[in-house]
Amino acid sequence: MSSNRGVAYKGPGEVEVVDLDYPTFELKDGPGVNPANVGRQLPHAAILKVVTTNICGSDQHMVRGRTTAPEGLILGHEITGEVVEVGPGVEFIQKGDLCSVPFNISCGRCVNCKTGRTEICLNVNPDRPGSAYGYVDMGGWVGGQAEYVLVPYADWNLLRFPDKDQALEKILDLTMLSDIFPTGYHGAVTSGVGPGKSVYIAGAGPVGLAAAVGAQLLGAAVVIVADMVAERLEAARAFGCETVDVSESDPREEIAKILGREEVDCGVDAVGFEAKGHGHDAKEAPATVLNSLMDITKAGGALGIPGLYVTGDPGGVDAAAQEGSLSLRLGLGWAKAHSFTTGQCPVMRYHRELMEAILHDRVQIAKAVNATAISLDDAPRGYAEFDSGVAKKFVIDPHGMTGLVAA
Secondary structure, X not given: OOOOEEEEEEEOOEEEEEEOOOOOOEEOOOOOOOHHHXXXXXXXXXXXXXXXXXXXXXXXXXXXXXXXXXXXXXXXXXXXXXXXXXXOOOOOOOOOOEEEEOOEOOOOOOHHHHOOOHHHOOOOOOOOOOOEOOOOOOOOOOOOOEOEEEEOOHHHHOEEOOOHHHHHHOHHHHHHHHOHHHHHHHHHHXXXXXXXXXXXXXXXXXXXHHHHHHHHHOOOOEEEEEEOOHHHHHHHHOOOXXXXXXXXXXXXXXXXXXXXXOOEEEEXXXXXXXXXXXXXXXXXXXXXXXXXXXXXXXXXXXXXXXXXXXXXXXXXXXXXXXHOOOOOOHHHHHHOOOEEEOOOOOHHHOHHXXXXXXXXXXXXXXXXXXXXXXXXXXXXXXXXXXXXXOOOEEEEOOOOOOOOOOO
């Protein structure tokens, strides 16, 4: 049996590369595993040798201690890998296939999966609808920031790349298909972006930049990206976005300078529950982004909300925030007849078409988010740098298969 190592959450501000069990076709007990999932037999699963696995902003929420994640949880839900073994119930996926793994774990059998709502599958997480690898309250499926990972319902979940050699040449782009590219694109789609539209995207982290790329792909006339970190705003300008530094400027005033009017057609929240207020020395104020988007999005417009909001936040600014209750100006959104789309992105809705856009050179998502390959042993440094606000998307390469990790 092969050995295995992975990145474990060890407590607020700390991750560590640890030894862990090699995957088997049974879900075993461990940190975060729901007792009802222990012993679950997985003949429909595949074991993957991880080619790339990315550090996500959602991982950072856990590592900062801003969720109820248990210590010892193996992190990582953005996974691309090569199939090394399949269970007896797998019919179409084969050993040697190079595949993208949607971060949503779904069964393909329940009513939600059959209607395309793979982000709220009913059969994989006893706690609530929806599941993911290496994430708090998501059923306890072992994360993929590791050398090897198990993927259940492999025929359903895995997106096989049509040409392995071509895929490896574009691996830094294709690794974004597991989460941030579809998630950002979903934010743009659900906000109503289309040809000729203007869109304001709050947050210039990787998901916000992916939303901006997605908005351009959808034909937006003007894409405005807001943040408080100069390096991230420069990254957005590098591929043609307008920008607003909300530590210095009022969004309405800046939108007016760009568009000649104070409101945009579409709004995207790519920040989530750790949002800060606007202006110098802004403190955490988790409702800021949603209230701002309602203010600056036109009547009848829509808000796409791929930014993460949680039901348990030990570090919340007050008792309400600690249970995910925010002071929203819902009356404003109601008066302007806004529509809102929340929740995880259903990755399968978009990943195949976005794969084709990458393979046919229609988009360079890795360049837009400054994808940076690091080794598995370097993951703790990647977490620390990402948390500091650098304009990079760290891509962990556990086996050196990208050829991009410095020796």
